[in-house]
Amino acid sequence: MKHLVITGNGGAALNALRAIRSVSRSHNITLISGEDCPAYSPVLTTHYLCGTISYRKMFICNRDFYRSHGVKTILGDGAVAVEPDRQRVVLAGGQAVPYDELLVATGSSVTVPPIPGAGECLTLWSAADARRIKGVSQNASTVAVVGAGLIGLQIVDALWRRKKKMIVIEMQDRVLPRVMDAAGAAIMQERLEGAGVQLRLGQQVWEVAQRGGGKGLRLSSGETVEADVVVFATGVRPNTGLLEGSGVALSPGVTVDEGGRTSAEHIYAAGDVAQGTHPITGRTQVNATWTNAVEGGWVAGLNMAGGSGFSRWRPARVNILSPLGLPVASLGEVDSPESGYDELVRRNGSTYRKLVFHRHRLVGAVLVGEVEAAGILSHLMDRETLSPVVEARLRQRSPFHAANGPWEPLQQEVV
Ligand SMILES: Cc1cc2nc3c(=O)[nH]c(=O)nc-3n(C[C@H](O)[C@H](O)[C@H](O)COP(=O)(O)OP(=O)(O)OC[C@H]3O[C@@H](n4cnc5c(N)ncnc54)[C@H](O)[C@@H]3O)c2cc1C
The missing domain is CATH 3.30.390.30 (FAD/NAD-linked reductase, C-terminal dimerisation domain)
Incomplete structure (x- = not known):
């Protein structure tokens, strides 16, 4: 009977434990998460923000789910280090958890550029972030969103539906710069401007200063934009901190093969934290989508349990959204x-x-x-x-x- 340890509690982690249980009731499983709550979907946070679902509906399972799957949980005490030689994970609280097979499914975190005042602004990834933004923006009339990517525009959509005046600042010269071509982005831009969303494209935020109860954002154009609330949606990075110094190959996500195996024996990775090989370019890339997380988790879980799961890196990174009804x-x-x-x-x-x-x-x-x-x-x-x-x-x-x-x-x- 092996001890399988999963660090993380998102789509990848949850599907890995489902996969393990689909082939074995006997392995011991421990799931470790830095957050003290059952698994939720970050995809649903903007639905909660705009009020179409309740807070509870963001959660994709309850605490009984882990009990019924025979999983021991350590919630609220994240993993800070992995020691491959000793086959153990060290937690923030100091506890060391031994493993026979380990899955790293720690997802990604929002990055905020090193701009004066940006650290005191809001970001959106977790259920707790969504609750914070919802509370703080309750009485706000103007919200500035920095970053017009996938997450930025979903935040704009949610708060615009709650009748907030929206200002978007994007350093590239178009919205959705990484996931849309110029022609598609131009149509989206028309829709945003038609709905009264103010865009500042091709401009960087240089400073965020406190202005009474609100904020003043100094832009590279020299303009200062005023807002009651500021949310940064300026990108994400894989949560690989626990593997730093472990010898496991990172670039910057955890490099995995088609079975979710990392460069170290008995260590797997899946979801936003992992990166696989693009079939055409041969380069490794993160595929930060929910579908990739659940598929990668399933494959890694099967292999950890002694099965033979296989998943080629999918070139079809599919993102579908509908900001302002488009x-x-x-x-x-x-x-x-x-x-x-x-x-x-x-x-x-x-x-x-x-x-x-x-x-x-x-x-x-x-x-x-x-x-x-x-x-x-x-x-x-x-x-x-x-x-x-x-x-x-x-x-x-x-x-x-x-x-x-x-x-x-x-x-x-x-x-
Ligand atoms: C607002 C928003 C909208 C999105 N919309 C879409 C969409 O429309 N379509 C789409 O495909 N994707 C979307 N995504 C992206 C999608 O949510 C992610 O790709 C997916 O959640 C990745 O799953 P994961 O399991 O890899 O990581 P996550 O869901 O991020 O889960 C990681 C887990 O690891 C835990 N953790 C982190 N560090 C540690 C540690 N050191 N020790 C222990 N636990 C740790 C975290 O607390 C969390 O429980 C969206 C994301 C956001 C934020």
Whole structure:
């Protein structure tokens, strides 16, 4: 009977323990989390923020779940070090927990740039963060969000629905800079501005100063923006602190193979903290999505329990959101990273679609306005080579919206 230890309590951790129990009732499992609460989904925090779900609904299980799965929990005492030679995990409180197999599923944390005053502003990742933002913004009339990425725009959407005046500051010259191409981002920008959201694009925040009960944000343009509440959504980094100095390969996430194995024996990683190999570029990358976390957790859990799970790194990083009622989907590569790629686009009013190919493989897509095809496209992206019939249909005519006519090559002007 082995002792399997899981550090973390999110989608990856929870699915790993489900996978272990799907093949073995006999292994001992200990789950360690820095937070003293059952698992919740960060994806649901913005739904709670705008009031469409209650606080309880963010949680994806209750404490009985762990008991019924025969799992010992250590909640509220995070792991600070892993000692591979001694096969043990050291907790913040000083306790050392021995393991036969260890899963690192510690997710990621929001990073805040080193700007004077930024450290006193809010960020959103955890259920506790969401509760804090909701409380503080209750009586606010203006909220500034720094960062117009996926998380930033979901915060904007949630608070705009609660009738807050929203100001967004983004250092790139477009919204959703990492997950949308320029044309898709321009449509999103139109929607935001049409709804009264004030955008400051291509500008950096240099300082956040206290101004009475609110804040003043000094921008690189020289302007000072005033807001009652400031939320930073400026990126995330993998929570690898417990592995620093352990010898486990980091770059910056934990490098894993297709079975979730790290460079060290008996240590696995899954979810936002892990990075796998991109099948085309050969580079390792983090795939920070909920789907990747639950799949990676399942595969690592099976292997820890002595099974044989396998998961290729999925090029289809699928993100679907609907800020201010405009559905957008971003899958894999949204801009051709280098030569050898080609793109097809079509635009019709605020409906925009783009497919990115690498030879006979579909490697990316952007959908704006209509996102129903995201499921089919992500499925096709998992194939190493498209069949000639499928590729011809994709290139010549959308199989899912035939009424919209043929796809136009990018070389032609997008209208
Ligand atoms: C506002 C928001 C919206 C999002 N929207 C989407 C979306 O629409 N679609 C999508 O696919 N993804 C979305 N994501 C991303 C998605 O939530 C993550 O990819 C996913 O939660 C990763 O799961 P995980 O299990 O790897 O990590 P997490 O869910 O972050 O869980 C990590 C766990 O590890 C614990 N932990 C951290 N450090 C330690 C330690 N040292 N010791 C012990 N425990 C530790 C944490 O307390 C936490 O319980 C969103 C995220 C946010 C914040």
